[in-house]
Amino acid sequence: MxxxxxxxxxxxxxxxxxxxxxxxxxxxxxxxxxxxxxxxxxxxxxxxxxxxxxxxxxxxxxxxxxxxxxxxxxxxxxxxxxxxxxxxxxxxxxxxxxxxxxxxxxxxxxxxxxxxxxxxxxxxxxxxxxxxxxxxxxxxxxxxxxxxxxxxxxxxxxxxxxxxxxxxxxxxxxxxxxxxxxxxxxxxxxxxxxxxxxxxxxxxxxxxxxxxxxxxxxxxxxxxxxxxxxxxxxxxxxxxxxxxxxxxxxxxxxxxxxxxxxxxxxxxxxxxxxxxxxDDVLPFEEMKLRMLNGSHSFLAYLGYLGGYQHISDCMADDHYLIAARQLMLAEQAPTLRTHDVDLTAYADSLIARYQNRAIRHRTYQIATDGSQKLPQRWLDSIRWHLKNGSRFDLLALGVAGWMRYVGGVDEQGATIVINDPLKDELARCVAATAEGAERVTALLSIRAIFGDDLAAQPQLVARVTDFLQQLQTLGARETVKQLMAHY
Missing domain, CATH: 3.40.50.720 (NAD(P)-binding Rossmann-like Domain)
Known part of the structure; x- marks a missing residue:
């Protein structure tokens, strides 16, 4: 005491x-x-x-x-x-x-x-x-x-x-x-x-x-x-x-x-x-939710699948570090409504914070309650890119990583304990579908997470399906490495 x-x-x-x-x-x-x-x-x-x-x-x-x-x-x-x-x-x-x-x-x-x-x-x-x-x-x-x-x-x-x-x-x-x-x-x-x-x-x-x-x-x-x-x-x-x-x-x-x-x-x-x-918090909220929380969730799912227990462990892998920074600047920053903010400096400050090894921030902790986090951290940004015809590969990989994670089995065949308010619905969806395109379509059809629109976006379905298959065959680390080699 x-x-x-x-x-x-x-x-x-x-x-x-x-x-x-x-x-x-x-x-x-x-x-x-x-x-x-x-x-x-x-x-x-x-x-x-x-x-x-x-x-x-x-x-x-x-x-x-x-x-x-x-x-x-x-x-x-x-x-x-x-x-x-x-x-x-x-x-x-x-x-x-x-x-x-x-x-x-x-x-x-x-x-x-x-x-x-x-x-x-x-x-x-x-x-x-x-x-x-x-x-x-x-x-x-x-x-x-x-x-x-x-x-x-x-x-x-x-x-x-x-x-x-x-x-x-x-x-x-x-x-x-x-x-x-x-x-x-x-x-x-x-x-x-x-x-x-x-x-x-x-x-x-x-x-x-x-x-x-x-x-x-x-x-x-x-x-x-x-x-x-x-x-x-x-x-x-x-x-x-x-x-x-x-x-x-x-x-x-x-x-x-x-x-x-x-x-x-x-x-x-x-x-x-x-x-x-x-007077208006929204620009600050969006910047933080998409650049910090969005990259955190990306590292949580891809890091956990890759065997990294903490965010600082992910930062020791150059491919994950570069992927997180690219996600912030290439795919999240363009969607923001901020003014007079140096987003490059902000991204670099986030990377420096993630590298603090004294803070043992577990990837599993950040991965909890994903159904509640995805809409504001990734999905609104994906909608922006679909509307503007721009690239969103890292966001799509993040969604695929979440889908692989909620499948409930990691890359070593061990059970992942899913902590999420929709865990029963997610489990039913996983049990009723085969890995690949069928599962992607089924999970994207959960309206409470993805709304009424995203399951009907063929570009999103194709990219997420492709990345999910890569995660299943290559593993998270190699998938991130290969994407960053061609990004």
Whole structure:
């Protein structure tokens, strides 16, 4: 357990009066990324500028981290790791912590309904929105949404819980809050607004109208590599701290947070702690999702199939390194709407970050939930190239790599455990088709991922089929090598 008195002198401790913090933000999803990103930024603001904006942290499902946090007086550590250095600080900006199952959903809704709360934020990954990734629409057939429609006062889903709190605040005459998504989705604020308003319309049209008129849903772009904790990194962290912090996280030094400045009841001055407040986040989101997250997913599937466990391992293979950079600059950059951004310098900075061997970012971790990630990371870019008649070989290879991966067997014949909300549908699709063109057509026909259009694009079908066959016969490393030799 984290014991502050035992920490080495170079660990930075909270140097502000934690009793002054007010619980003005409720955050759903106390995962590694939030701990190393938004909470860290708010902690710096409290330390350096006297901010009194504190967090109530909420996990709706897993309660282990919440229990650890409570046992540690709501403290945990963030350690920035470069190849040759470590820098650690204790985060003290958390005021309260709740677990939806053990504390009850009622406690979570009540926490959001306190008068001081001005922002409800979330990092719940794409699948937490219970939507169709291809369209952004609420998935009314999602089991949790079905439950919430039948039991609106005892919801299970993230949209349902937030909606219940909005309704309660309205009934009490309290000011509305802003709902801020910090997940990797284009227009994440728009998606959040859409699923909550659509769910509200199923319950009460007047409530939906109230939300539309009075709440705001600022979009954000977040960027920091925060790998999942492993026994190895936990041991490294324990050696550094002299004690074991089960809620501790490690991350790279790089930090970026771009926020649409659209808050109905105030916000922290995050710009004083390194965030950027802008009018339009979308160009930043697209740049990051397509160049960083898109290349990450490419390396995840092709790297995992090629036997590389970590992104930094992929970077040690010149063919993968060149492929990732070419994907960013030749196939993703032309699709962007950015202005006054040096995309070559941005791509080179991403490659340098990927080469940080202190950050053990597993390809398997990045490969999870692919059905939720592909639309915004690759598929919109593919649509752009199809419309403009330009080359998209690396994007097509990425799709083929995903298809090979969800086949469930790696190049050594070992089982791949597929972690994806659509894993059952993917498994049925794989079981019912032969490898090759038949499987490509079947997988492209999953509308929740590929929409209604891509399965009918013969150029895409042909390229993905060709690459899938190469992956099956040559393997991932040789396929990447041969493509880069003729790119």
């Amino acid at each position: 984290l014991v502050v008195e035992q920490l080495p002198p170079d660990v930075r401790l909270p140097d502000y009066d934690r009793c002054r913090l007010r619980t003005r933000m409720v955050h759903i999803g106390f995962g590694a990324f939030h701990r190393a990103h938004q909470a860290l930024c708010s902690d710096k603001l409290a330390s350096d500028h006297g901010s009194d904006w504190g967090y109530c942290e909420v996990n709706l499902n897993s309660g282990e981290l919440i229990a650890v946090l409570r046992a540690q007086s709501l403290l945990y550590t963030v350690t920035e790791m470069a190849d040759d250095s470590l820098s650690t600080r204790v985060i003290g900006v958390v005021n309260a912590a709740l677990h939806g199952q053990s504390d009850g959903i009622e406690a979570v809704i009540e926490a959001m309904s306190q008068p001081d709360v001005a922002i409800v934020s979330m990092t719940v990954t794409e699948k937490g929105y219970c939507h169709h990734p291809a369209s952004g629409e609420l998935n009314l057939q999602h089991p949790s949404i079905q439950h919430d429609l039948a039991h609106p006062d005892a919801p299970q889903s993230v949209p349902g819980v937030i909606l219940a709190a909005i309704k309660r605040r309205q009934q009490r005459g309290l000011a509305p809050f802003s709902v801020m998504s910090c997940d990797n989705m284009p227009g994440n604020g728009h998606v959040t607004r859409q699923v909550i308003v659509q769910l509200a319309r199923q319950q009460d049209s007047a409530l939906a109208e109230y939300i539309t008129r009075h709440l705001s849903f600022p979009s954000t772009m977040v960027d920091r590599i925060v790998p999942a904790m492993t026994p190895e990194t936990l041991a490294t962290l324990s050696d550094k701290l002299g004690c074991r912090d089960e809620a501790g996280v490690v991350c790279e030094p790089f930090f970026q947070w771009v926020i649409e400045d659209n808050f109905v009841s105030g916000r922290p001055a995050w710009e004083n702690a390194g965030a950027e407040l802008v």
